[in-house]
Amino acid sequence: MEKLRRGQPVSIPSYDFKTHKSIDPSRLVNPADVIILEGILVLHDSQVRNLMNMKIFVDIDSDVRLARRIQRDTVERGRNISNVLDQYSRFVKPSFEEFILPSKKFADIIIPRGDNDVAVDLIVQHILTKLGQHDLCKIYPNINVMFSTFQIRGMHTLVRDVKTTKHDFVFYSDRLIRLVVENGLGHLPFTEKQIITPTGSVYSGVVFCKRLCGVSVIRSGESMENALRACCKGIKIGKILIHGDGNNGRQVG
Template identity: 80%
Template sequence: MQYSKFVKPAFDDFILPTKKYADIIIPRGGDNHVAIDLIVQHISTKLGQHNLCKIYPNLYVIQSTFQIRGMHTLIRDAKTTKHDFIFYSDRLIRLVVEHGLGHLPFKEKQVNTPTGSVYTGVEFCKRLCGISIIRSGESMENALRACCKGIKIGKILIHREGDNGQQLIYHNLPKNVADRNVLLLDPILATGNSAVQAISLLLQKGVQESNIIFLNLISAPQGVHVVCKRFPRIKIVTSEIDFGLNEDFHVIPGMGEFGDRYFGTDDN
């Protein structure tokens, strides 16, 4: 009687309408352990990313949304098919490329619109190229070409020798690379060893450190530390900092054979 006369009407009048202001609603409340764990992981990831971004102002992590978090969940799920793994990886890579392009230098430009008015906008630099670290970086080339029609793309191949060394065995860079802004492509930043060698080569060829934007799908904290400390003026753009990389930093949990087959992951 008390529930029907007081509790339920009060809930309908004062509690239920506030649902429209909620960012997240968890069905079944404290009994929904899956939803709670997901939120805890999301918050932990955000806190970790925030701390690294505070340490390194040249590190840019795409703002995490449930859509981005959902796609990362799918590419790690052991049940995900190869087709879906590639589809969602490509979607995330496209977001990384788009975000990276936003860090290119630009200048103000005015144009006349079809209605005869003047629009004040910006014009991005025209001297741009992509450099992929073979073979994993090649998985990002289609997204770059889709965003920058006709862009020149070079290659760097670094071979791992033993447990300690890297050997640069091939490079084919665009002409006048020293005068260009460079988008360096590698989906996985793990130890940072290959990245350091690739960036060092670009600097030897005359590319300005501040003109390099390093695009990653997933970055490990160790790789971020290594690259940012060694090259404080380059920019790193990634969709997620993964604190779950295993001890030798070669394997992304959940990637398995699909990740190796698509990204060609080794010691990057």
């Protein structure tokens, strides 16, 4: 999984369930934008879980699991029903309850029933949305790229135009900065809170989980301070100066 995430191909051993042995040849798996790791124990090991962007647990009824197992083992693996039931009661069911079922708590998404088309469609749509994100978001998951509208492109056109006056440049730059600050605030942690409105009704809203402070990196960061103060009343802002040592850009203080 680590190699695939780094864009490197891997060789996957092939396994014969009839002989219970690895067989040749191994299967070459090339890296891709979407990697699906499937298996009954994939959520059991924390090292494997930490490599996943989305963890899914398909919750199937025990009777359905047993019926599918009987069909698979008798048709595909040449076993008789007696051996399948014996193995299920002695090993499969106890192992499921001890190792697999507890891993359900680590799942981001739990799909009830394997044929749940609505849940599958939602997952597919989420993956397609991620694939449509900016390339930087795929590399750095903590980066958020604002959706570009005609209004934003129009302001970018004005601030980049050599004929734009200083007054207009400052005005539209401040507007763009305000949009960036407001977008950034939307990604801070919130907690839910219910309040009573003047009409006496209950409104379920949100508040910031923690107290906020701003850190301005001198000098470019100072251009965003006014927008931050306008959005967050009474916010305290500290300053950091990054000083380069030499011209190689490697050492800072």
